[in-house]
Amino acid sequence: MGKKKARHSSSAWSFSDEAMYSSRAFELSGHEDEETRFYSHFQSPTVCILVGPQKAPFYLHCEVLKSKCPFFQTRADFLAKGQLEDEGTIFWQEITSCEAFAMFVEHVYTFKYTLPSRFSVADACDSYAHLYRLADYLMMDDLKQTALDKMERLLKDNSSTLWGNELSSAAVVKLHAAVYDDTINK
Incomplete structure (x- = not known):
């Protein structure tokens, strides 16, 4: 028995094309679903939080922190530039x-x-x-x-x-x- 060859069309969509179309459709419809909100968290700016006496660096998305953690929801200024040591860095010595x-x-x-x-x-x-x-x-x-x-x-x-x-x-x-x-x- 002969094996069928997969046909590839030059007009076939790639995953990224589909995702882009899907995101654009939600934007146009004015509705945002869970998946779109989830992905948008990873497009937010990151902050480097230095933890403990060794100043161990943790690079986190600001929107993820604000959406998942009440501390960051109520203290959005904690992620503001005024609290940062260097550009995008917070030293958090209270967490040991x-x-x-x-x-x-x-x-x-x-x-x-x-x-x-x-x-x-x-x-x-x-x-x-x-x-x-x-x-x-x-x-x-x-x-x-x-x-x-x-x-x-x-x-x-x-x-x-x-x-x-x-x-x-x-x-x-x-x-x-x-x-x-x-x-x-x-």
């Missing part, structure tokens, strides 16, 4: 955990976050606690609840191996320190 901020970024862009599999239970609990504190600071109730749910699931899944050994003590100590670090000096 780069790891927690990276999980926040992953959540804002993908609606989920993950921890490296190499983390011990104690380290994972510590990370979830730092993320919970960051989510509280950023007024993100959904992220706070997700951090609590993941921590609860982690502790339940490991309860048979945790309790009764020193690992459980380490997890509790790290949780306690992470939650109360900021309240000690106030």
